[in-house]
Amino acid sequence: MTFGTDQCYWILQPYPFYKDNAFFKWFIHKSVWKGSCAGLAISTFLAFDDKKAFLGRFPGVGQFNNLYDLLINDNRRKVINELQQHQLGKNHFRYCRSQLGKTPIKTLDEIKEMFKMEMRDDRYLVLRDNEKSGAHAVNPYKIETNTETSFWIYIYDSKYPNDATRRIVINTEKNEWSYEGWNGGTKGLFLNEPVSAYLTKPVLPKNAASVKRVMTKNEENKYINLYVTDNASVYILNNAGHAIGYADSVVTNELSDGIPIIPQTGYFHPPLGYYVPEDKYSITTSDFADSSMYFSVFTDSIVFAYGRTDTDSSQSDILSYGNGFSIQNPDNQLKTINMGTIIINENNEKVFDVTHVEMTHDDSLNFDVKERQNLMIENFGSNKTYNLRLRIASASEEIIFKYNEINLIENSSHHISPVWEELKNQPVTIYVDHGNDGIVDDSLDIENQFVSIKKEDAHFIPKTYYLNQNYPNPFNPTTIIQYVLPQSAHPQNVKLEIFNTLGEEIRMLVNEQQNGGMYSVQWNGRTEKGLFVPSGVYLYRLRAGSFVEKRKMLLIR
Incomplete structure (x- = not known):
């Protein structure tokens, strides 16, 4: 409402294509x-x-x-x-x-x-x-x-x-x-x-729809936005050794031309983030209040969004921004991290989601955008695997590419190079650099594992189970959940349920025996009693035989 649909969505009909950078900002400020x-x-x-x-x-x-x-x-x-x-x-x-x-x-x-x-x-x-x-x-x-x-x-x-x-x-x-x-x-x-x-409508920071408005490009490039988890301590050091941050309810600011983003509420409120000059920054976050944390950097046309859901108050994360975005694990516990990178263009967004990456003590990863098309992942540590999701969205279409459990061996780099215009039809090539010496030693071609369920596919029976991401997401007031059941000799007991983040069941959408095939179910954002649920994150879970999978979705009222 505040910023208008043109800054938040590529299109609204027949289904809304949201802009990832706007969605991330909503998530940060919600x-x-x-x-x-x-x-x-x-x-x-x-x-x-x-x-x-x-x-x-x-x-x-x-x-x-x-x-x-x-x-x-x-x-x-x-x-x-x-x-x-x-x-x-x-x-x-x-x-x-x-x-x-x-x-x-x-x-x-x-x-x-x-x-x-x-x-x-x-x-x-x-x-x-x-x-x-x-x-x-x-x-x-x-x-x-x-x-x-x-x-x-x-x-x-x-x-x-x-x-x-x-x-x-x-x-x-x-x-x-x-x-x-x-x-x-x-x-x-x-x-x-x-x-x-x-x-008049305000302008979202670093938004593709507003790149040419308000400021010249040179002026725009001077400042970036850094956002951090609510109530966590953060210490941000620039290249000259000056700090800005927050700890124990107190804001520190040694920067002559940067500010903490403190909302005007009339009450105590930790900074949502920091508006600072473009520079190299070293960041330490700690004292997490719950199990989730995030840290995001919004530059002129690139967003780095880091997060994990396995935090505790004794841990800290060491991050840096300047030559890409780096993550280091200083703790003796294993951490599972997720990293999103958005390339913002005037006519589209290109998104890399690298998720479910396990980092051991002293492991380090660096993520950097190359040629505004590709993503470089540098691993300075032990063997890892990651799940990859690519998304390109514009006013004309949305294409999603997924591939799970890609091996990233110790002290090596992956240069992920999609042909974005052919993402729907071509495999994605990953160039491999063993030893991080800048020399390509190998390459991988990965095929799209994303299942797009359409009416014309109705007679196609896949061989595996699959639970699709709901669409649209975020949504208001309704969304579609699609899933696939493989061919079997007998009908299967199938349950599709909605839960809130406390694990409480909100709605049972499906509870019956079904044959193999493709199914679509609509949820209208109501409970079993017909009451509207509030805005927020919800989980939906598919149970079919021994198969169980769940996903998250976001309702915005």
Whole structure:
């Protein structure tokens, strides 16, 4: 809703082809937040400054004389949250970085100038906590002189909607700000962009649909986005030895031109990530809060997305970005890692998913894109296997290629070289470099194991079981699950079930005997009782005879 379908999907009909880089961003930002103070602050000033334009852009708000008198309902909540999510756009990151050196006195002067404007285009006030990780958004509406060196900025704070005494204190002698419940200081107080900017859709960072918008290519290439698991500790060191990161509820930032991406919720919130100059970075992540972790790098036109689901709080991961993306296992435990790489073009996306890779102590892997077509995997460690999934998607088609359990021997490299235009019909060649010396010693040609089930295949009976990925995925409101049963002398007992991530059964889609063949089942996102399930990750499991397989799917309401 916030960024529009053109930035998130290649096409919507007959089935939506989602853009992988947009999906990854949604996955990163989908966590629960406590407050939408930025959305409330923006809507407050939009309604005050230009009610007609506000209702023209957001008719779901409904007519009003005083915005304050409106009761919250689902339509109004959607408007508030859509405006709240603008802060995840590229322009907002750039703007916040430009405010790094803003002093309280300078901000006070800018508020005075804003109040003098005849044509209203107001700006809400951002407060960033100077000790813990958190940010807030409020509406300034009056300035009073307290003493010769002290001024009061009266604000509307949506956390205290009935309190007309809320004010920020500016000490001009010390050039400091203070506000109840927040750690003020000499920085972290600035006016945001004019609210008229929120009448248009924001631009997703590093999105193929927006490559030519907003900034020139040279300017765009200067900054990248680094995203890390919620609540994990992270220490990011640039090539000059300066650090940015988060640990024990506190943000560290030694970079003169990089910022932590802290959502403006009005409460404590760890950084979602970091907006930093293009450079070489060494990264250490640790103190994981649950069994899953991720770390992603969004560059101008390439995304590296690393993750695993076997973490514990005692472990750490050592990563680096610069010459590709490197992963090292410093722990004595075996780890299973997954790595996604997206090549973003104006007219398509090319995706490499390398999954189920086991790394022992001191193992190291490096992933790098070559010629914007191929993927190099360098193994500096023991023998491994990996599963490979390729996807090319555009407005005209989507093609998927899969091959499981590819052997990657110790201290060797694989150069995966698809012919993307012929991915549906040709094998994929992998060039092998034994010893990582840059010399090709061997090659592998692998055939597509992905089963595409279509109506014209209805009379074809495969020899093996297969559970396909649901389609579309992500989905709303319905999705199709397809599976294959091999030919057998007798019907088989078949169960197809939906579970939530807690392992609780949500829906039994199939529970009957079936003959060999191809089957398609639709799920409408409801429980057995017909209730809608919320947005989130769900599992579907196929049981047929002794065969059991499960997959994940994503519902977005």
